[in-house]
Amino acid sequence: MPEKPVTLTYRQTLQMRRNYIGRSCKLHFEVAPLKIVRASRQYLYDDSGNEFLDCINNVSHVGHCHPHVVSAGQTQMAMLTTCAGFLNDQMAEYAKRLISTLPDKLCVCFFVNSGSEANDLSLRLARSYTKREDMIVLENAYHGNLGNLIEISPLKFKKLNLQKKDWVHVASCPDTYRGKYREGEVANPSLSYSNEVKQIIEEVQDQGRGIAAFMCEPLMSASGIITFPKNYLQNVYRHVRENGGVCLADEVQTGLGRTGENFWAFQYHDVVPDIVSIGKPIGNGHPMAVVITTKEIADTLVEFGSTFGGNPVSCAVGMAVLDVIQNEMLTSSAKSVGKCLLDGFRAILPHHSMMGDVRGQGMIIPVEIV
Structure with a gap:
């Protein structure tokens, strides 16, 4: 039978990355990097079991591990x-x-x-x-x-x-x-x-x-x-x-x-x-x-x-x-959910001086911070 994979501690993983991976390969959060161990649909889970809504990953088009x-x-x-x-x-x-x-x-x-x-x-x-x-x-x-x-x-x-x-x-x-x-x-x-x-x-x-x-x-x-x-x-x-x-x-x-x-x-x-x-x-x-x-x-x-x-x-x-x-009709879903996001951001725009502009199409939406 294959050996059970070794589970590294957070510190071990971080140190080994620093030792063996090119310094120019940046992590999303350099000060306190997340160690993600599994994912499902729109959620990521770290080594402590914390759940994160994934608004960063741009490859999981139809949800993680569909x-x-x-x-x-x-x-x-x-x-x-x-x-x-x-x-x-x-x-x-x-x-x-x-x-x-x-x-x-x-x-x-x-x-x-x-x-x-x-x-x-x-x-x-x-x-x-x-x-x-x-x-x-x-x-x-x-x-x-x-x-x-x-x-x-x-x-x-x-x-x-x-x-x-x-x-x-x-x-x-x-x-x-x-x-x-x-x-x-x-x-x-x-x-x-x-x-x-x-x-x-x-x-x-x-x-x-x-x-x-x-x-x-x-x-x-x-x-x-x-x-x-x-x-x-x-x-x-x-x-x-x-x-x-x-x-x-x-x-x-x-x-x-x-x-x-x-x-x-x-x-x-x-x-x-x-x-x-x-x-x-x-x-x-x-x-x-x-x-x-x-x-x-x-x-x-x-x-x-x-x-x-x-x-x-x-x-x-x-x-x-x-x-x-x-x-799963994801194109129409991107349209309707995206519209909800855009409308919501635009509704609060006049009340937040740090928000300069809201724009985008579907689920690709930026909020311009000024």
């Missing part, structure tokens, strides 16, 4: 887990189900293991299709921890004091509360922000180059949950495409109904991206991600392989997550 998801993963793991180079029903069925949630032109899947890998592949696809290098991203954006993604993530390369690459072009974040063009201060903040992207494109062309892609989250997350003004993405996508570039939607944080009204955040803006990257929510904590694009763009990539991307266990888990979202 029995349907756990069962699907266990069943498939007991049957087969292998590299993705073999035919398997799970990959084919899961790809079909994901594609059915998207506009018709987004019809080809590439499976990988993380949101960073997905955004890296999105970048590669855009360059393969356009035969260009230059990228437009938004101020304070974050798109992943791979080297080339740090280079297009102003939130990170500024913090790390890295020199911005000459092929990276940073447009102002379309924040109408704190940003360059604010609601009530300029006639049309949306037009002012989108015209800035147009100007960047023209400046790049004046240098004899072209834009490969514009990349953004349809609802910016890492920089404080920024909701874009009406028509902003429509205008930006039009400028980029008129000049031969493609449009990338980073849905790693925002996909699969988290924003309530729609299954994908880009649908709020009445636009259709050319490439969509999906990550965190799709595996409910299982490491998996997907890039979905058009056949025309996909066919320009000469070769691609991922050892574990799309393996049978991951796809079984992914399908179980889709089952739960549908069967």
